[in-house]
Amino acid sequence: MIAYRRPVRFEDVDAAQIVFFGRYMSYAHEAMEHFFSSLVGGYAGMIMDRRVGVPTVKLEARYLAPLRYGDVVRIEVTTLRLGNRSAVLRYRFIREQDEVLVAELDHTFVTSDLHALRSCEMPADVREALLAHLEAPPASTM
Amino acid sequence: MIAYRRPVRFEDVDAAQIVFFGRYMSYAHEAMEHFFSSLVGGYAGMIMDRRVGVPTVKLEARYLAPLRYGDVVRIEVTTLRLGNRSAVLRYRFIREQDEVLVAELDHTFVTSDLHALRSCEMPADVREALLAHLEAPPASTM
Amino acid sequence: MIAYRRPVRFEDVDAAQIVFFGRYMSYAHEAMEHFFSSLVGGYAGMIMDRRVGVPTVKLEARYLAPLRYGDVVRIEVTTLRLGNRSAVLRYRFIREQDEVLVAELDHTFVTSDLHALRSCEMPADVREALLAHLEAPPASTM
Amino acid sequence: MIAYRRPVRFEDVDAAQIVFFGRYMSYAHEAMEHFFSSLVGGYAGMIMDRRVGVPTVKLEARYLAPLRYGDVVRIEVTTLRLGNRSAVLRYRFIREQDEVLVAELDHTFVTSDLHALRSCEMPADVREALLAHLEAPPASTM
Numbered sequence: 367m368i369a370y371r372r373p374v375r376f377e378d379v380d381a382a383q384i385v386f387f388g389r390y391m392s393y394a395h396e397a398m399e400h401f402f403s404s405l406v407g408g409y410a411g412m413i414m415d416r417r418v419g420v421p422t423v424k425l426e427a428r429y430l431a432p433l434r435y436g437d438v439v440r441i442e443v444t445t446l447r448l449g450n451r452s453a454v455l456r457y458r459f460i461r462e463q464d465e466v467l468v469a470e471l472d473h474t475f476v477t478s479d480l481h482a483l484r485s486c487e488m489p490a491d492v493r494e495a496l497l498a499h500l501e502a503p504p505a506s507t508m
Numbered sequence: 509m510i511a512y513r514r515p516v517r518f519e520d521v522d523a524a525q526i527v528f529f530g531r532y533m534s535y536a537h538e539a540m541e542h543f544f545s546s547l548v549g550g551y552a553g554m555i556m557d558r559r560v561g562v563p564t565v566k567l568e569a570r571y572l573a574p575l576r577y578g579d580v581v582r583i584e585v586t587t588l589r590l591g592n593r594s595a596v597l598r599y600r601f602i603r604e605q606d607e608v609l610v611a612e613l614d615h616t617f618v619t620s621d622l623h624a625l626r627s628c629e630m631p632a633d634v635r636e637a638l639l640a641h642l643e644a645p646p647a648s649t650m
Numbered sequence: 651m652i653a654y655r656r657p658v659r660f661e662d663v664d665a666a667q668i669v670f671f672g673r674y675m676s677y678a679h680e681a682m683e684h685f686f687s688s689l690v691g692g693y694a695g696m697i698m699d700r701r702v703g704v705p706t707v708k709l710e711a712r713y714l715a716p717l718r719y720g721d722v723v724r725i726e727v728t729t730l731r732l733g734n735r736s737a738v739l740r741y742r743f744i745r746e747q748d749e750v751l752v753a754e755l756d757h758t759f760v761t762s763d764l765h766a767l768r769s770c771e772m773p774a775d776v777r778e779a780l781l782a783h784l785e786a787p788p789a790s791t792m
Numbered sequence: 793m794i795a796y797r798r799p800v801r802f803e804d805v806d807a808a809q810i811v812f813f814g815r816y817m818s819y820a821h822e823a824m825e826h827f828f829s830s831l832v833g834g835y836a837g838m839i840m841d842r843r844v845g846v847p848t849v850k851l852e853a854r855y856l857a858p859l860r861y862g863d864v865v866r867i868e869v870t871t872l873r874l875g876n877r878s879a880v881l882r883y884r885f886i887r888e889q890d891e892v893l894v895a896e897l898d899h900t901f902v903t904s905d906l907h908a909l910r911s912c913e914m915p916a917d918v919r920e921a922l923l924a925h926l927e928a929p930p931a932s933t934m
Contacts, residue, residue, distance in 0.1 A: 375822060376664050376665050376825060377665075377672075379664060379665045380660050380661050381555055381660050382622055382660075383665070383667075386533075386537070386661050387533060388530050388531075388536075389530070391530025395802055399799075399801065409802070413523055413861070414861055421526070421574065422529035422569075423571050424571070426566075426569075432563065432625065435836055435840055436837065436840055480525075517679075518806050518808075521807045522802050525807070537661065538659060541657075541660060552660075553720065576698075577698055577807035665840065666845045666906055667906075668847070670817075671848035671851065672815075672816075672820075674814075675812075676812075676814050679814065705810070705813075705858065706813035706853075706855050707856075708852075709851065710852050710853075711848075711850065711852075712849070713847065713850070716847065
């Protein structure tokens, strides 16, 4: 598991005074950039230099409690599933002041050649980073 | 069904030159504001004057094709399910130049009292707006 | 003068419940995309197909009154100055319900070759669009 | 001077593949939140608990070089001028990999009572924070 902390910013709050549901995807993307920071050149290098992207094909989000301005959120990222050309990352959003799980997001992406905009084999270092944080299978499945 | 058209804006595109997956939630929210424009005072009046909100509890999104700068997207909104205090809106994102379905989003929200931040009975006019665009049940279920 | 209308959106408001000062630049950019919609291919075509950009070199903004969620803003765009490779657009932000001028923005950009990232001669159709909305010089200067 | 570092994020880049000029205001606001982190309750507490805001009345920005995805920007914040109810913060945006000054922003705000939306005397701790980072007058003026 890799954890990424960030404060809720002034602009992140909407007219209902809570963090807008779409903003969690931006937070998740920041956490993913952090998740892949072990790659040479980081996530930015993967996109910009190697032209390998990870377009999202599916998202499932559950929202359990609100985030407000002044809160700090800790996002814990694990690999839920790992395929040949795709993976599912799970993001658990935890409000730090009371350790409440405020949201959970499962994010499926496909490794893609950004020139051809076609799926491609997952690069070895990307696979390695995902493998290092693969969730243990639940005991009941053994 | 209510349709909402909007161009992909200059800022909406990310470093991979396609619309970021979280941006679709902003587009969906704009479409929802449009969906509820029949309410007296509109969506803004519901939030700001009546202090009734619709916090999201669940999202499911499927992404099928990319959106790029210069594209125009048409978002078709229907009510998929309607409960006492909750509803599911379905947003179908269609790229206008080739009528390709680029994404589909199911969005579950709960009507809530923004003072108490607690769920509340759905106001009658909100229910009416949702009912007017309820998807017909598939023939096979009749 | 070209006018562009848009509602203040749910997400546009910040934790102080007014539109964040940086958001006016997004509004201005939308108005600029509208301003250049007379070009063949529009603003998007200029950037994406012709690879001509208009990087900003200077901004001056004055904020006179707040915008809130539920307001509609009308942005009136004129050309304040026109040079060989640069221009100044003026954006006047007017709150429609009471016709109050809430902000004024002067925006200087340079036409640039996005391949070389170097300034370039202003394309003829861009100049024409700017010339069509050039502010009359004040009478006192004649 | 207080420095704030942040990477250019994936979403921060626009269709011309450089950071959009309005995004610098978001970066500046983050730097300001950091600048005021010495206040009890921080910037968030000032806005949310004490209901003291700092609405912007004037902005002047000069853009000298682009920021791209993968860059890290360091924002150096100083107090340029300090009045009874207003102040000017200067933000210098420096691209870390080559220490190039990419932009400079002068930001004038007025301390305000967010209940009454009226200017108010600057709270003592806000003044103190600003005073601690006041730019020395240039020697030539002594």
